[in-house]
Amino acid sequence: MRAVVLAGAGGPEVLTIREIDAPRPASRQILVRVRASALNRADILQRLGRYPAPAGWPSSVPGLEYAGEVAALGPGVARWKVGDRVMGLVGGGAQAEALVVHEDEALPVPARLDLADAAAVPEACLTAFDALTTRGRLTRGERVLLHAVGSGVGTAAVQIARALGATVLGTSRSPGKLEQARALGLEVGIATRESSFRDRVGAPVHLIVDPIGAPVFADNLAVLAPLGRLVLLGFLGGSRGELDLEPVLRKRLEVIGTVMRTRSREERAALVEAARSGLVPLLESGAVRPVIDRYLPMTEIADAHRAMERDETFGKIVVVW
């Protein structure tokens, strides 16, 4: 089978398409014939040699999410049959024509989505769903602030938060992305290229989902309401800066880190289980839809990386076999 294989660490030119052996499903695993995958910032870090795959996952084949059909069953599989349409998150290896996953870690693809669209769902929607609900404990009527709202996670989080009854505020450096996010349910869009969001949030917010990190940490704490939660998803702006814990205590805030890739199989299965009841119905009803910037053939994976690095996309880049 073909796969994207990293020929060393470096620029997009290290991404090659090669023939490798197809994996075989072990006990309770399914073999998935992958039709599409989508890009994540972690793919760029991995390509640069800064974010190796966790133990137990392919180290030289990138790809953190997939959609496809079940092609074969390992012993003891109860949940799926050959031909079922599935999607999911993996620790690596999704940018290949086939991969094996534990049956509990796959989600059904809703009938209204084709597989190219479904490939854009897992990382963005599961990360947003987990950040908003399990980690962030969002409740109806709360105000939630989403940084980098034009990203894959951001566009998923707008829709999920809105569907859960929240008022959604979001930031982006690009006024154009804010305009697009309004169509998804964003109520207050704040362009941050010229000034901080701090004075433009208005009433305090109850939950923040932040992939930026240290540069916005103090302002995040400043705009949170008492008992507010800041869920950290990444450090696009770096992790180091000045610390002042005073508002954490005074307002009894919570700062909550979350990352998907290093989770154990049990944790992934628990998240997928929560998503079966909490997220899949939102996808089935169309309340939440994957937001896709463009589709590219898998053979143009290098161009896909270049587009993501230019930060010009709104939503996900899907790569299709």
Add this chain to the structure above:
Amino acid sequence: MRAVVLAGAGGPEVLTIREIDAPRPASRQILVRVRASALNRADILQRLGRYPAPAGWPSSVPGLEYAGEVAALGPGVARWKVGDRVMGLVGGGAQAEALVVHEDEALPVPARLDLADAAAVPEACLTAFDALTTRGRLTRGERVLLHAVGSGVGTAAVQIARALGATVLGTSRSPGKLEQARALGLEVGIATRESSFRDRVGAPVHLIVDPIGAPVFADNLAVLAPLGRLVLLGFLGGSRGELDLEPVLRKRLEVIGTVMRTRSREERAALVEAARSGLVPLLESGAVRPVIDRYLPMTEIADAHRAMERDETFGKIVVVW
């Protein structure tokens, strides 16, 4: 009635004993004849003019906790009768011969405790109980690290964490306090006058309860296990320092601020309700006992402050009418 009254802001000499009008219980309030109160660091900050009482509480009469007997009932009180022994937390005013509190905010004094001992229970035990359980989500078998383990909250937390099935580690600048804490259930005592606790914790810990703040923040994050929680109780060492959020994300940590005094009446009542079932039985069985350094007459309140400022105490200073 007599009360401790702040004659301005400053040293212990601003603490005076004066006659003031006794309060009267309104709807669902009880009038408590106070027999004893206990000192808290917040009393010192308030005396210095740096920590004013929250709105709705006496501004010039200090005292955050009390034990006494119910002396009169306001309209609609269902939970108590005159003569019942009660204890509790207040936003201020406990260092007076009487105070009024909402009936839902008082706890029964266990039979094995006299009122002078019971006065040392509320702030230390409720803070420790809340930090460990509601905020920190301690579960049986976890390792918990308590900073300033010789403090009132520290000595309560050792016993509660131990009773809940945790392995308890603690730090103190004083080897003598660590020795005393061992008798309460402390398993690993770490003296921090000369070096950091970071290399002496051993296996990672799941929960930290910290009243120190910024100076130990990075080391706290370093010793936490994946999904560990850091509950911040205070800033004895200050709130400002260097920030590196990297471990928060990588290990999916939670940093949780908590403070008792600014809570709303509803929140106080909810905590007291949780304590009725989770904490009072531990006090009744003797699994958790208030740790009292000394008893002083209320008329020696200035000396009580001086003793606390010298940081020479192990457990609480109780002041008695």
